[in-house]
Amino acid sequence: MPDRPVAPLHGVLAPPLTPFEADGRVAEALLIAHARHLLDAGCAGLVPFGTTSEAASLGLDERVDLLDRLVESGVPPERMIVGVGTTNLPDTVRLAAQATRHGCAGVLLLPPFYYPSVSDDGLYSFAERFIAQVDALVGAPRLRIYLYHIPQVAGVGWSANLVRRLRAASPDHIVGIKDSTGDWANTQALLGIDGLTVYPGTELLLPEALAHGAPGCISATANLNAHAIAESIRLHDDDRNAFDACFDAVARFRRTIQPYGAIPAQKALLARQTGDARWRHVRPPLRPLSDDATEALANELAAVS
Amino acid sequence: MPDRPVAPLHGVLAPPLTPFEADGRVAEALLIAHARHLLDAGCAGLVPFGTTSEAASLGLDERVDLLDRLVESGVPPERMIVGVGTTNLPDTVRLAAQATRHGCAGVLLLPPFYYPSVSDDGLYSFAERFIAQVDALVGAPRLRIYLYHIPQVAGVGWSANLVRRLRAASPDHIVGIKDSTGDWANTQALLGIDGLTVYPGTELLLPEALAHGAPGCISATANLNAHAIAESIRLHDDDRNAFDACFDAVARFRRTIQPYGAIPAQKALLARQTGDARWRHVRPPLRPLSDDATEALANELAAVS
Numbered sequence: 001m002p003d004r005p006v007a008p009l010h011g012v013l014a015p016p017l018t019p020f021e022a023d024g025r026v027a028e029a030l031l032i033a034h035a036r037h038l039l040d041a042g043c044a045g046l047v048p049f050g051t052t053s054e055a056a057s058l059g060l061d062e063r064v065d066l067l068d069r070l071v072e073s074g075v076p077p078e079r080m081i082v083g084v085g086t087t088n089l090p091d092t093v094r095l096a097a098q099a100t101r102h103g104c105a106g107v108l109l110l111p112p113f114y115y116p117s118v119s120d121d122g123l124y125s126f127a128e129r130f131i132a133q134v135d136a137l138v139g140a141p142r143l144r145i146y147l148y149h150i151p152q153v154a155g156v157g158w159s160a161n162l163v164r165r166l167r168a169a170s171p172d173h174i175v176g177i178k179d180s181t182g183d184w185a186n187t188q189a190l191l192g193i194d195g196l197t198v199y200p201g202t203e204l205l206l207p208e209a210l211a212h213g214a215p216g217c218i219s220a221t222a223n224l225n226a227h228a229i230a231e232s233i234r235l236h237d238d239d240r241n242a243f244d245a246c247f248d249a250v251a252r253f254r255r256t257i258q259p260y261g262a263i264p265a266q267k268a269l270l271a272r273q274t275g276d277a278r279w280r281h282v283r284p285p286l287r288p289l290s291d292d293a294t295e296a297l298a299n300e301l302a303a304v305s
Numbered sequence: 306m307p308d309r310p311v312a313p314l315h316g317v318l319a320p321p322l323t324p325f326e327a328d329g330r331v332a333e334a335l336l337i338a339h340a341r342h343l344l345d346a347g348c349a350g351l352v353p354f355g356t357t358s359e360a361a362s363l364g365l366d367e368r369v370d371l372l373d374r375l376v377e378s379g380v381p382p383e384r385m386i387v388g389v390g391t392t393n394l395p396d397t398v399r400l401a402a403q404a405t406r407h408g409c410a411g412v413l414l415l416p417p418f419y420y421p422s423v424s425d426d427g428l429y430s431f432a433e434r435f436i437a438q439v440d441a442l443v444g445a446p447r448l449r450i451y452l453y454h455i456p457q458v459a460g461v462g463w464s465a466n467l468v469r470r471l472r473a474a475s476p477d478h479i480v481g482i483k484d485s486t487g488d489w490a491n492t493q494a495l496l497g498i499d500g501l502t503v504y505p506g507t508e509l510l511l512p513e514a515l516a517h518g519a520p521g522c523i524s525a526t527a528n529l530n531a532h533a534i535a536e537s538i539r540l541h542d543d544d545r546n547a548f549d550a551c552f553d554a555v556a557r558f559r560r561t562i563q564p565y566g567a568i569p570a571q572k573a574l575l576a577r578q579t580g581d582a583r584w585r586h587v588r589p590p591l592r593p594l595s596d597d598a599t600e601a602l603a604n605e606l607a608a609v610s
Contacts, residue, residue, distance in 0.1 A: 024394070024434065051419075056392040056393060056417070056419030056420065057392065057393045057394065057417065057419075058393055058395070059393050059394070059395025059396045059399070060365050060395075060396055061395070062395060086392075087361040087362065087391075087392070088361060088362045088363055088364050088588075089329070089362065089364070089588065089589070090363070090364025090365075090366070090367060091364045091365055094364070111590065112361070112362065112589070112590050113419070114356075114361030114362075114418070114458070114459070115361065115458065115590060115591065116457070116458055116460065118590035118591070119590070119592060121592060122589050122590035122591055122592045123589070123590050125589035125590070125592070126589035126590050129329065129589060152421070153419070153420065153421055154419070155421065155460055156590075283393075283394065284394070284417075284427050284428070284430035284431035284434060285416065285417050285420060285423035285424070285427035285428050285430070285431050285461075286420065286423070286427055287424060287426060287427045287430070
């Protein structure tokens with residue numbers, strides 16, 4: 001059993017963008033400063049090493065080192081849900097054991113995503129071995145898993161039916177899910193699973209999700225718009241008119257960025273906003289947003305805000 | 306420049322299946338014995354750590370250790386093209402530097418496969434950095450790259466146009482490709498690229514491919530049928546009638562297995578054939594073939610051979 005029941009993080013959680021130097025090395029100090037800034041700006045927590053962090057483009061040792069650095073620098077582990085997804089069990093177990101030993105709020109678990117057609121039984125078996133191996137390494141069932149459902153990117157997902165089976169089998173370990181489909185019907189089905197914490201992967205679903213018991217959302221655009229998203233969640237229960245006005249602005253911001261693609265567009269805007277050109281860099285196979293597209297996006301955002 | 310021009314491996318190359326113990330650990334001694342057996346059975350070379358080896362389900366350190374063990378056990382490095390595909394540059398560079406230092410015949414390079422929609426320019430940039438970083442680590446341009454084109458699994462591929470660009474820019478490094486599409490039109494387009502070694506990923510394309518200058522094929526079914534595939538390639542230039550008869554049997558074998566799915570079906574057959582039940586094990590998310598399906602497949606194979 002966990003030491004004590006842990007309340008889920010309530011509010012907006014940001015998956016921090018990862019800044020790179022021109023030669024591709026991680027700009028560590030800038031990442032740490034950005035992580036602190038996101039918490040200061042109102043984020044309830046951080047979700048490093050998911051899709052938005054370009055975790056797929058980081059080496060295994062880089063991921064291990066960066067989490068150590070974030071914790072050493074004072075980012076509270078209990079406010080981090082750490083992405084541990086890889087294609088294989090041994091590396092994912094290693095990353096999850098590290099995050100659990102640090103006392104992180106949880107781990108964000110992709111299904112193994114190389115093989116395109118895998119059965120729910122195969123994914124169930126993967127999750128079962130994952131839990132057993134991490135428990136064995138950390139010496140107690142302290143692992144808290146948030147499943148990461150983003151089938152449009154990973155090619156593989158956790159079906160609502162499979163999530164129900166996993167939660168029933170391991171209620172102490174399977175505590176939540178990030179649903180990045182943007183599909184309210186799927187998010188709603190997940191919110192119907194007893195005791196499961198559900199974070200939609202976009203602030204656009206906040207009105208429905210908060211009304212159905214979600215504690216907030218995990219959103220890439222929190223890298224740029226954390227304060228307003230946090231404020232809209234704060235207002236939801238207290239002041240419906242103020243929420244509507246605040247949420248309208250939040251939704252306009254998100255809808256304007258969305259067509260430009262998540263990572264390069266947000267990095268380009270952050271570079272423009274902070275004056276630090278390193279934010280423009282992405283690792284291949286991603287490509288930076290062009291100067292023209294950045295200018296156009298900035299103008300569109302100015303027009304809607 | 307490489308020390309000397311290296312002739313491509315001529316014949317059938319096998320991507321060895323990876324045997325696991327019941328608890329999921331790699332059965333190392335059995336893998337090494339299987340690798341030696343494949344060479345004895347007539348394989349011109351081995352291509353470990355591609356899709357068929359379940360490389361996506363192996364941890365990074367496992368891949369490094371297994372290659373060391375294969376080389377230490379006497380499998381000639383100059384007869385191995387080593388899969389180095391991951392989603393990220395640092396780990397792929399590490400694996401490729403190791404294989405190159407061992408003097409392997411080459412590395413098999415998947416495109417980074419997490420992001421579903423990446424541009425040829427993004428993949429070009431990935432390959433360019435990959436080459437520069439491995440060269441820097443091994444201290445000379447000894448890296449020989451076989452691109453790995455299997456878009457139906459990886460979700461991302463090397464287009465013929467991109468292959469042409471890469472080969473033109475780095476003719477010493479980009480020496481070949483494994484085309485696992487099974488699409489003769491694509492294989493033919495690749496065979497038209499000057500100086501490129503093209504291995505189709507199936508023996509079914511041998512008649513066309515050998516006639517157009519391919520040195521052989523890389524085929525998963527070589528795990529079970531190495532001798533016959535090797536013999537058909539040997540006969541191709543010398544005795545057309547004997548080739549036709551031999552190839553007909555080879556093609557019937559392949560077509561019978563194909564609907565059962567590659568990895569679990571071949572492992573089940575190998576377990577049946579060798580009496581070593583460990584061959585049935587796959588790592589999740591894959592699932593072993595059922596006993597009933599194994600029996601049905603074995604009967605079908607008996608009927609066509």
